[in-house]
Amino acid sequence: xxxxxxLTAFGALSQETRLHIIRMxxxxxPDGMAAGAIAERAEVSPSNVSFHLKELERSGLIxxxxxxxxxxxxxxxxxxGGLVRFLMEDCCSGHPEICAPAAEVAACCTPKMEEKLQ
Amino acid sequence: xxxxxxLTAFGALSQETRLHIIRMxxxxxPDGMAAGAIAERAEVSPSNVSFHLKELERSGLIxxxxxxxxxxxxxxxxxxGGLVRFLMEDCCSGHPEICAPAAEVAACCTPKMEEKLQ
DNA sequence: TCAATGCTTCAAGGATTGTTGAAATATGGA
DNA sequence: TCCATATTTCAACAATCCTTGAAGCATTGA
Numbered sequence: 001x002x003x004x005x006x007l008t009a010f011g012a013l014s015q016e017t018r019l020h021i022i023r024m025x026x027x028x029x030p031d032g033m034a035a036g037a038i039a040e041r042a043e044v045s046p047s048n049v050s051f052h053l054k055e056l057e058r059s060g061l062i063x064x065x066x067x068x069x070x071x072x073x074x075x076x077x078x079x080x081g082g083l084v085r086f087l088m089e090d091c092c093s094g095h096p097e098i099c100a101p102a103a104e105v106a107a108c109c110t111p112k113m114e115e116k117l118q
Numbered sequence: 119x120x121x122x123x124x125l126t127a128f129g130a131l132s133q134e135t136r137l138h139i140i141r142m143x144x145x146x147x148p149d150g151m152a153a154g155a156i157a158e159r160a161e162v163s164p165s166n167v168s169f170h171l172k173e174l175e176r177s178g179l180i181x182x183x184x185x186x187x188x189x190x191x192x193x194x195x196x197x198x199g200g201l202v203r204f205l206m207e208d209c210c211s212g213h214p215e216i217c218a219p220a221a222e223v224a225a226c227c228t229p230k231m232e233e234k235l236q
Numbered sequence: 237t238c239a240a241t242g243c244t245t246c247a248a249g250g251a252t253t254g255t256t257g258a259a260a261t262a263t264g265g266a
Numbered sequence: 267t268c269c270a271t272a273t274t275t276c277a278a279c280a281a282t283c284c285t286t287g288a289a290g291c292a293t294t295g296a
Binding site for chain 2 (some may be wrong): 006014023026101
């Protein structure tokens with residue numbers, strides 16, 4: 001993840017509807033969600049959700065694939081991980097004060113680390 | 119860090135000049151930098167840097183304090199750490215695929231963790 | 237082939253954000 | 267007090283972003 005990607009990714013996440021969509025897609029996992037289902041759950045119009053989905057796709061944070069009549073969107077975990085990494089490493093220069101809280105979260109959700117930290 | 123703060127923080131980081139400023143202030147550390155020095159290093163006009171500094175302050179990512187004729191800006195490490203945490207925990211639901219790369223970075227910059235991971 | 241479904245694209249307008257240079261404010265020193 | 271320095275504020279304008287509804291495209295089933 002280079003700076004240009006990070007800038008557009010931050011821009012993508014700076015909008016309420018889009019942040020909501022990302023959260024839903026992360027939770028939905030690899031199966032993703034159809035555009036219509038996203039619109040319904042986010043309570044926005046089809047054309048509006050389409051606008052935001054395009055923006056999120058342009059930023060690389062999500063991907064789409066057609067499945068019959070539906071278009072399924074999925075979160076790009078790699079890109080999200082890359083953004084976290086950019087924020088910690090490139091933007092924040094790996095400062096311990098900034099990264100320490102991240103370490104706690106990481107420990108809680110990556111099984112191997114949790115073991116080592118016991 | 120709640121969602122509202124995170125949204126404005128992402129917005130603050132989605133602009134090239136502001137991202138540049140944050141990086142400089144993180145590196146500068148607790149001493150911070152005067153507005154004029156920031157403008158010079160970022161190669162933007164005083165009034166433009168002032169506009170962006172105000173935006174960054176509004177987002178809580180930096181703080182200001184007057185020092186004689188200068189106004190010194192410093193990075194708010196706590197807010198930056200909070201943002202990393204928000205991105206991993208709230209936005210990404212602590213998904214291991216997303217948080218794993220963050221764990222590596224965290225391990226490199228927090229001495230205690232590095233020990234445990236050897 | 238026709239109609240229905242699911243979604244996107246487009247154009248228009250409003251809202252927000254970014255840039256610029258001039259004017260205003262605050263501080264410190266002669 | 268007067269001037270220089272450091273920075274902000276303001277107004278105007280340009281650029282970008284968001285929302286809306288109508289029209290268009292792709293896919294499926296009758």
